[in-house]
Amino acid sequence: MPREPLSSSAPASASSPVDAGPSFSPLYRQIKSLLIAGLQGGEWKAGEGIPSEIELAQRYGVSQGTVRKAIDELAAENLLVRRQGRGTFVATHAEQQQQYRFLRLMPDEGQEPGLGRQLLDCKRQRAPAWIAKQLQMRAGDPMVEVRRLLHGKDKPVVLDDIWLPGDLFKGLTTERLNKHRGPFYGLFETEFGVHMIRAQEKVKAVAADEESAALLHVAVGTPLLSVERLSFTYGDKPVELRRGLYNTSTHFYRNDLN
Template sequence: MSTPLVPAAELPRPEGAASFSPLYRQIKSLLIARLQAGEWKAGEAIPSELELAARFGVSQGTVRKAIDEMAAENLLVRRQGKGTFVATHAEEKIQYRFLRLVPDEGSEALGRQLLDCRRQRAPAWIAKALQMRAGDAMVEVRRLLHSKGVPVVLDDIWLPGQLFKGLTAERLAQHRGPFYGLFEAEFGVHMIRAEEKIRAVAADADSAALLQVPVGTPLLSVERLSFTYGDRPVELRRGLYNTSTHFYRNELN
């Protein structure tokens, strides 16, 4: 059944944005709304450009422009001869995978050691970052990432409890792929972009013991806030990186 095109005035716009919205941006907003509603799951193919054009009552070129922009933002992935798919963190080649720690020489897959996973009440500073109320339920995860058996990253991760009901240490320990792949496959939470704050810090007694370095060792502190569709924050993460044999790599476009 065809879905009528929603007028631009009825679509959400950033505060202060002009009243006019190009047609392809309206289509993009509609497609994102369908992703947010779970109509197409991570890794699934979306309808063809012709099908979407007929569904929304616009030209194929308008749909193509909307999809091109979504592909540039890593929301969708084009595959030659196969179609267009919802981007997923379960796919190794997806470019918006967020871990950027690279060894000084060669490449490697870091090992993972889960230290803790518990449900508790969110303190005010975490609640503010995740747009929750202080005291709301949250899930706190702590883990180490290893390089050749040596710990190089200590991660503290905070998640809204409402979105991650049933997330336990057992489920995390059994999952072999990236956490973000588990989050989207089992909880329907897609991390599509992130903001990071990076600074140099000195290892305190707790982090030094876990990372097996002397107290006071220079570490890279990476605080990340990850967002899903609609710019909703769904994960706060604070990682301490030992960069003595690794570096933090970023690509600027």
Template structure:
């Protein structure tokens, strides 16, 4: 089984530019989409850091010289894409991977019974090497560019459940070591966000069934030939730039893969 998952016109806003098609005919995006793009640029540039309060809708409307309704529609979409978080009576904040609600956004392995629990992580290996051809293609790197490969086992209540290989561009993650990963107690994406300025915005996944090989079985404490779920994920930051390839093997004897479709 293979499957892939993700995730008319208006006047130009200040700072926004209309695209030009190959035929030289002007093309326009709705005004709220232009405002959304401008807000996203501010997020990408770090004007507002993860976890920080962004200006109110009234302030943003004055800044961009548009109606408050236009700003609200732009923020509605940013909220739906998990780039910002609305908090009743407090305002709108830049989303961060340190929030409890974000911990399970990319981890879709859920227990068959009971509430989701925080995984315990054991780093097996961290090494820097030249990118294999397939990884380089997926990360849009040049052949031979440096990458960091992390292998780790995630367990729930002491039982191994996930074996992961994580591939990251070496240039973006200079200084990332096994020691740093082991001493850091928060979510891995929180570390990437805080110390390397790289925030995962969206991801695509390919899911299929595989059987356990001997070396994998030793790490996941299952017999060779046991069915596993293979999940290959590419994660993207702002500008649709791929910054992570993650290949996970999931035990599903007491867990299941859960996704929400809309």
């Protein structure tokens, strides 16, 4: 349904998901906020195409250049993906080029992680206070806890513990995870409507304890890289807490700085 044209000299309406701040917002940022609202509301799902720039310009009553600038920012933030000659699509972790977007562990030789997955456990339980705080839940709220190993060349290199809000992931089971062949984030998008769009990480060196050493096939006390990741969906809502122990004897942790 067409919307009322936006004014370049007036802020978006109170219902628009714009950041709090000065009353004036550049027009393209107002369009960007409306597009994010559409993504957040499920109007365009992961992997689906969004309307053309011309259609969006008509819808919002602005120029095509204004829409293009808004889409450019969303593409730079990895929320949208432009495909030459095909249009613009909602980014998805199910795509090959996006599957390792949040995984920074790379082999000493080669370009792609290419890690195999071994699911160890998936269970529902009550969230302890320290997890609930980070996921903006209440202590005792239901959560899903997943434990898995990632293998490189048949050797375990990552031990992941993953915590998810139970209300967003009802029905997530060991059987469901084992049946899914792609990345977990792709499953979260398609079956639970939860799209991980950005993450924060804390990295530090730790020594392997008895449990992690046994699972990663290393000696107790072996240096490991502990990577704690908090992932967010639209609206900066935290939806996943993950703690990974990385064996970097044949891998390194890579980060791109801009």
